[in-house]
Amino acid sequence: MRTLVSPSALRSPRGKVVYGVVFACTLAVFVIAFMFPLYWAITGALKSPQELAQTPATLVPHEWHPETFADAWSQLNLGKYFLNTLVVAGGAWLAQLAIDVPAAFALSKLRPKFGNVVLGLMLATLMLPATALLVPTYVTVTDLPLLHLNLINSPTAVWLPAAANAFNIYLLKRFFDQIPDELIEAARIDGAGPVRTLWKIILPISRPILAVVSILAVVTAWKDFIWPLLVFPDTEKQTLSVMLQRVAIDMPLNVLVAGMVLASLPMVALFLAFQRQILAGLTAGSIKG
Amino acid sequence: MSSPRSSSLLAWPATSSSRAGRPAVSPEERRRTTLKRKIKENLTAYGLLCAALVVFALFSWYPIVRGVLLSFQQVDFVNAPTWVGFDNFAKLFEDPLFGVAWRNTLLFTGLALVFGFAVPFLTAVLLNEIRHAKAFFRLAVYLPVMLPPVVTALMWKWFYDPGPGLFNSALGAVGLPGGQWLDSSGTAMLSLVFVSTWANMGSTTLIYLAALGTIPGELYEAAELDGAGVWKRLRHVTFPQTRFVLLVLLLLQVVATMQVFTEPYVMTGGGPDDSTVTVLLLLYRYAFVYNDFGSASAMSLLLFVALGVFSAWYVRLTRKADQS
Numbered sequence: 001m002r003t004l005v006s007p008s009a010l011r012s013p014r015g016k017v018v019y020g021v022v023f024a025c026t027l028a029v030f031v032i033a034f035m036f037p038l039y040w041a042i043t044g045a046l047k048s049p050q051e052l053a054q055t056p057a058t059l060v061p062h063e064w065h066p067e068t069f070a071d072a073w074s075q076l077n078l079g080k081y082f083l084n085t086l087v088v089a090g091g092a093w094l095a096q097l098a099i100d101v102p103a104a105f106a107l108s109k110l111r112p113k114f115g116n117v118v119l120g121l122m123l124a125t126l127m128l129p130a131t132a133l134l135v136p137t138y139v140t141v142t143d144l145p146l147l148h149l150n151l152i153n154s155p156t157a158v159w160l161p162a163a164a165n166a167f168n169i170y171l172l173k174r175f176f177d178q179i180p181d182e183l184i185e186a187a188r189i190d191g192a193g194p195v196r197t198l199w200k201i202i203l204p205i206s207r208p209i210l211a212v213v214s215i216l217a218v219v220t221a222w223k224d225f226i227w228p229l230l231v232f233p234d235t236e237k238q239t240l241s242v243m244l245q246r247v248a249i250d251m252p253l254n255v256l257v258a259g260m261v262l263a264s265l266p267m268v269a270l271f272l273a274f275q276r277q278i279l280a281g282l283t284a285g286s287i288k289g
Numbered sequence: 290m291s292s293p294r295s296s297s298l299l300a301w302p303a304t305s306s307s308r309a310g311r312p313a314v315s316p317e318e319r320r321r322t323t324l325k326r327k328i329k330e331n332l333t334a335y336g337l338l339c340a341a342l343v344v345f346a347l348f349s350w351y352p353i354v355r356g357v358l359l360s361f362q363q364v365d366f367v368n369a370p371t372w373v374g375f376d377n378f379a380k381l382f383e384d385p386l387f388g389v390a391w392r393n394t395l396l397f398t399g400l401a402l403v404f405g406f407a408v409p410f411l412t413a414v415l416l417n418e419i420r421h422a423k424a425f426f427r428l429a430v431y432l433p434v435m436l437p438p439v440v441t442a443l444m445w446k447w448f449y450d451p452g453p454g455l456f457n458s459a460l461g462a463v464g465l466p467g468g469q470w471l472d473s474s475g476t477a478m479l480s481l482v483f484v485s486t487w488a489n490m491g492s493t494t495l496i497y498l499a500a501l502g503t504i505p506g507e508l509y510e511a512a513e514l515d516g517a518g519v520w521k522r523l524r525h526v527t528f529p530q531t532r533f534v535l536l537v538l539l540l541l542q543v544v545a546t547m548q549v550f551t552e553p554y555v556m557t558g559g560g561p562d563d564s565t566v567t568v569l570l571l572l573y574r575y576a577f578v579y580n581d582f583g584s585a586s587a588m589s590l591l592l593f594v595a596l597g598v599f600s601a602w603y604v605r606l607t608r609k610a611d612q613s
Contacts, residue, residue: 001502001506002506002507002509002510003417003418003501003504003506003509004414004417004418004509004519004522004523004526004527005418005519006509006510006513019420022415022418022419023419023421026415026416026419026426027422030425030426030429030430031429033487034429034430034432034433035429037444037448037455038432040448040455041444044447052453053452053453054453055452055453055457055458055461056453056457056458056461056462057453057454057455057458098340099340099341099344100341102337102338102340102341103337103338103340103341103342105337106333106334106335106337106338107334107338110330110331110333110334110337111334112330112331112334112335112338113331115334118338118342121345121350122341122345122349125345125349125350125353127597127600128353128593129544129547129548129592129593129596130548131548131550131569131572131589131592132356132589132590132592132593133349133352133353133356133589134572134576134589135356135359135572135576135582135585135586135589136352136353136355136356136359136586136589137348137352138576139352139355139359139364139582140347140348140351140352140355141348142366144347145347145351160344160347160348161344161348161349163340163341163344164341164344164345164347164348164349166345166349169341193333194330194333194334194337195333195337198337219435222437223437223438225437225438225439225550225551225555226550226551226554226573230577240437241437241438241439241440242439244439244440244443245439245443245555248443248555253447256443257444257447260440260443260444263437263440264435264436264437264440267435267436267437268432268435268436270435271428271431271432271435272428275428278431279427279431279495282492282495282496282499283495283496283499
């Protein structure tokens with residue numbers, strides 16, 4: 001594909017040299033800027049506490065202490081916090097799919113009366129900066145109107161607000177809009193009700209968008225900090241991020257760093273496994289320029 | 290024995306019986322059945338929508354109204370909320386930290402624009418020209434985006450450590466004096482901006498890269514035939530062609546960076562000398578340290594209004610620029 005620099009300029013002897021130099025420099029900068037910090041964190045966890053506190057720091061650990069990872073697992077009680085985070089993120093994912101998919105389907109294909117008003121009211125919430133609702137939503141979660149339930153310390157305090165996600169509904173609706181109405185009509189003639197149509201026909205062909213929504217949901221929930229910080233005052237219920245921040249001051253540095261590396265692994269693994277969907281999700285919301 | 294009609298009856302019982310079961314209907318009756326079907330469809334649709342309506346009502350629409358009300362109330366969760374008019378706003382304006390927080394936030398946003406806007410764009414332009422190891426570059430630049438922000442913040446707090454930290458060790462290794470980074474009020478905010486840029490530039494870079502990929506190659510060819518060098522092509526082809534994405538991401542970035550919280554909360558706690566107290570950090574203190582939810586809501590309302598006014602002004606400005 002033709003870009004800024006012309007292919008013929010690249011093929012000339014001088015072009016080849018310039019390209020080689022630029023490529024090598026970019027590669028070096030990327031390795032130093034993005035790979036080296038990760039190397040530093042992983043090897044930092046493998047150093048002894050004395051070596052870690054030493055000035056100047058060592059590039060390669062003099063002694064290797066792989067057992068730090070096991071220590072971090074038990075000292076930080078990581079198993080429990082992994083499970084907490086998994087419950088919070090998994091539940092937020094399921095809640096978003098279970099609530100937003102039927103809503104988007106109804107708005108896209110059943111087109112009820114006032115559907116556009118409902119959609120407009122949902123999309124309007126995207127105009128609000130996320131933090132503008134922090135305090136009132138917190139107040140609401142401590143005492144739900146009408147039901148008078150207090151969701152503090154319950155994972156539902158993350159699940160339910162996460163499902164009120166207008167961006168998901170917008171993405172899903174836009175995808176459903178492209179599915180021809182004839183398909184739905186054909187299903188109806190065959191005697192399938194709307195729910196059956198959604199389950200048997202729409203969902204199977206919507207896999208790409210469901211993957212994008214799912215990954216966005218899990219990654220957002222796993223990365224979130226401020227909301228879990230507010231709604232899980234009970235230290236036993238906290239997510240990994242909130243716990244790490246809480247213990248950061250008191251923990252030996254090597255144990256803390258090992259804990260940080262372990263807490264990041266699931267997201268890095270997810271990224272390596274679902275790169276394509278994640279990068280598709282990144283540009284899914286953006287409009288073509 | 291069999292007439293054509295009866296044979297068709299045998300062969301197509303379904304069609305015939307349905308035809309037989311539906312004698313000529315009056316228009317009145319037909320209208321009633323379509324109405325019935327319409328009602329039924331609407332009920333199903335709202336049945337599928339009801340869960341979404343409940344969560345939006347509880348966690349989005351109601352809090353919007355509640356937030357505005359809270360701004361004008363005194364709320365401490367012990368006594369019943371009382372209406373106090375503009376007292377919460379007056380209290381905020383009297384707090385010397387209020388002005389500091391806004392100044393710091395604007396400084397953060399400004400610095401984040403300088404780095405967070407130029408660096409990803411130039412990186413994307415550069416990566417678009419590189420023909421080798423494309424997958425590696427994309428992966429590397431996006432990897433920090435996947436790390437939990439708390440991990441990134443804690444990790445960089447350790448890198449910035451003036452003693453055995455990565456930065457001063459690296460500077461020492463090449464014979465340069467180390468810096469105070471987070472421990473000096475002069476550099477603390479800049480250090481936070483640096484972390485934030487490092488952590489978030491992956492997504493903007495890849496969005497720019499996608500936008501660059503849609504530029505038709507003929508435009509570059511034509512510009513080259515007209516004698517435009519690389520810089521002129523960048524200025525007259527690349528910029529105008531990615532203008533829309535650039536403008537949208539600029540707006541999104543200002544809105545996002547004005548709400549910065551995790552980095553100052555985890556890395557500096559607002560210090561040293563309140564040099565990293567941001568609007569959101571102060572809002573957090575009002576609500577969850579001083580238990581003054583009214584003033585905290587007043588602060589969110591101000592932030593919302595400020596961002597709303599900025600967005601409206603920005604959209605108008607860019608539209609005007611488009612027309613001229």
